Amino acid sequence: MPVYEGVYGLIAEFNTPTELVNATKAAHNAGYRRMECYTPYPVEEAAEALHFHKTGVPLMCLLGGIMGLITGYGMEIWVNVWGYPLNIAGRPLFSWPAFVIPGYEWTILFAGLSAAFGMLAQNGLPQLYHPLFNAANFRDGATTDKFFLCLEAHDPKFSVTETRVFLEGFSPVSVVEVDH
Amino acid sequence: MTHGNSGHHGPNGPKQLPSVLATPAVVGAWRTRAAIVAVVFGLLSLVFLGSHEGRNHLLRAYLMGYMTCFNFCGGALAFLMVQYVSGGKWGQILRRPLEAMTRTWWLLVVLFLPVLFLMKHLYVWAAFPNKSALLNAYHQGLITHEQQLTAASKLTMLSPTSAVVEFFIVFAFMGLVITLLNRWSVQRDADPQAGTVASFDKWRVRFENLSGPSILLYVILMSMFVIVFVKSLDVTWYSSVYGLQFLVAQGYAVLALGILTLILLSRYEPMKTMFRTTEQHDMGKLAFAFVMLNIYLTFAEFLIIWSGNLPDEIPWYLHRIHGGWWYICTADVICHWVIPFCILLSRDIKRSKSKMIWVTAFMIFARFIDMFWLIEPNFNDAAGNLHLAGNFGILAYVTVPIAVVAVWVFFYLTELMKRPLINVNDPHTEELLEPEHAH
Structure with missing residues (x-):
């Protein structure tokens, strides 16, 4: 330095x-x-x-949200279709409506964390x-x-x-x- | 520069209240356009009188157009009361357009008469208004056993007499609150003590006391109205979130129309001076919240019914997904949620006047798709079977709602022209004249 x-x-x-x-x-x-x-x-x-x-914070927030959506939704699909398939009331293994809520939660989590840490990364704090x-x-x-x-x-x-x-x-x- | 200059004058100081607060004359031209659209689409709709299925669709499409207008008027009343209770500059700038929307309530009473007189063509409970008629209809194979039993058990709420009584209760209440809010608003500006803290407080408290309890009553009565006249198109279905969904749809539609009105008015005085980007941004954010809340309720209801998978509930969705309805259902999700949601995420678009014109117009268009998806699959010939061949009457869903909404817009603009666009005797008026980012 x-x-x-x-x-x-x-x-x-x-x-x-x-x-x-x-x-x-x-x-x-x-x-x-x-x-x-x-x-x-x-x-x-x-x-x-x-x-x-x-600032780049909105973009980081958006990208984080998209990453969260893909991660959450992808994890649900993987678990239910390949990782640990279970027959739940005869529904298809790929039951997309049921995966929406975890996907949504992950979107919010990743978007929020990306906004907060992205802000810190860009403004030089602490x-x-x-x-x-x-x-x-x-x-x-x-x-x-x-x-x-x-x-x-x-x-x-x-x-x-x-x-x-x-x-x-x-x-x-x-x-x-x-x-x- | 000296220390004495505190920055409250000069280029960064407050603006002057425009000398003329009346609605610009151009609104008269918009009104003429609305009248032309109403006449043209009204005449086009007459084509459907020619066939039996055309006449049936005419009435259903009329109900859809009517409910769209009801949502504007009722939603405006709800927002008017909410902004009196919550305060805020967004409510002050939106107040006169909201008041104008609510003052169309008498038009909604008149427009409802065709539905009241022809209700036996729309509702099972009106076609067979008592237990013996329902039983006869079942024996003749006109209705299913489930329809017969549920309609018979709901006769207290769903019968022609009850419907008329319920209609009058809802509109008597709305008419009373709308009349008082509108009358006080004019009296407030004419207050001899206008501009004093005593006057501000007196009117604020008066509006708050009426609005607070009325919000609760309105939500209950509006729920009753939409359950009786829209949900009961399918007598066998139950939903406890139906009223709330309509309430959110009202907020969605009214914010879109309110923002659109203000942006179009802001090309002329007095809104040119008064309508700041800050308030437009606030309303855009509120519209975004309604876009989100709408899909939240709609999807939550779908998820619960999908999870339960009960024979009582699931047909309602099957009728709206199978047989070509998938396209409408998808278009509804994309137009009513995905597109407005993605667009309204952007701060720059929410603050842009030219772009928000298109966004809000698109949101109003999306409301039509949503209402179509809610109403048409209730009927036997359309449930799970969306088709155009031999069913051209379905095109009435394009012409009739446009005609009905254009009639409503004509009267909305007429009411808008009757009052100055700014409620002067309100402390927010002064704040609206301050620079965007007050020092």
């Missing part, structure tokens, strides 16, 4: 979501791409302003360390009443001096340099 050193990025602190969203839109227009918003509750405009990508917690104002405000925009240092357009001037143009409460 590479050792990260130096500046992680610059975070600007705002008091209202509107200021955050406006600053984010302006940063996107100015050409910044490696950036993130941090808000105490979901602000969908912030996600829109970031041009947040669509994460034990994040550089932003080095900033004292972030630790205090990010989960209560402050709205943060972080422009990250690995953006090609990032410059410690110019980006700071750019962020200060939005009259934030503060702009803090965050180290790794």
Whole structure:
């Protein structure tokens, strides 16, 4: 694993979501791409302003559901037709109506687990360390009443001096340099 | 930007309530189209008067068209009451279309008269209305022994007199609740204290108190109505989930029609401003739930009867699976469940206006297949024997329901034009004007 050193990025602190969203839109227009918003509750405009990508969770959920359906239904067919055939009230061995409910349950189970684990696999959780917690104002405000925009240092357009001037143009409460 | 600007004005601030809330004039044109469809398909249906089997099918198809309209009206009443009890912005935006659907109840009373007068052609219990008539019919070989015995034991509920009484009880109750809900809705907007918390609370409590108990009564009475006039087409069959299946089918149909109405209206003011993607998405999710609940009940009933495999119950399904009915049965499952289910899984489609027009129209179409599959196999000439040769009267199931539903749509749109499309004196109105994702 590479050792990260130096500046992680610059975070600007705002008091209202509107200021955050406006600053984010302006940063996107100015050409910044490696950036993130941090808000105490979901602000969908912030996600829109970031041009947040669509996640793969719905697809993983769907694929998991289909896998569950095939597994559950296939298992029922295998058990009843080949594995352990039983004559139940003279019904055919392949009694498809009876297999629907286990197939359905497996669909739900696999879909639910795929959604949950697929989400974890894609968003990088659990994460034990994040550089932003080095900033004292972030630790205090990010989960209560402050709205943060972080422009990250690995953006090609990032410059410690110019980006700071750019962020200060939005009259934030503060702009803090965050180290790794 | 200063700290003083809290974001409640400007491009992200709330929208203005449109100055004109009346139904757009284009609804008049839709109404004309409905009238044309009704006349054309009504005239086409007259062809079937020519033959005996044509006349028989005409009446059965009429019952199917009637029940489709009953589902719209009754389902709208159920939803109207549920949204008053549950609250929520989806209910507020859907309220006036729902009210318009319920106000067609008098039309349903009128449209039911042919069924009442001609019921002896539809129901065994009406053709042979007492024990001696049933016994005679059995001796003449007109009905089976089982039909004779079950019809005789159900005479309290299933006889011409009981049917008329039951019909009046159901519609008297529906008429009373519909009249009150609709009258109060207008009075609520005209309240001199409109816009105050006191006024909001007064009306909310009043609507809740009427709606709560009425939901329960409606479900019981509606179950009775569909048991007497649809299920009893086969007097020998029992099902305890029949009423609930119809209730879910009503929700299915009304949500489809409600979403369709709102999307079409949203091309014009005031719905252009008021109908947000958020509420459309919510209603799409609710429709998805009804699609799922519908197949859940339908399949659960089938599975239980299939498992039991009892001679009392299983013929009902055999009549609907054998002899060509397999195609209808499969089409019912695919159109009524598989297709809407797969499509409504998608978030993007639920939020798309242009796509949801087609989805909801398809759902309404699927309701027709379902009703056809429920009604036609009850009759001896069709049970387990779906055929077209020498049986062209069956095509009445295409023309008559379209004509009847078009007549209903004509009156639905007429009622829709009578009121402003937004119930103003409701705290949700203000919320509907806020941006989609409120800060």
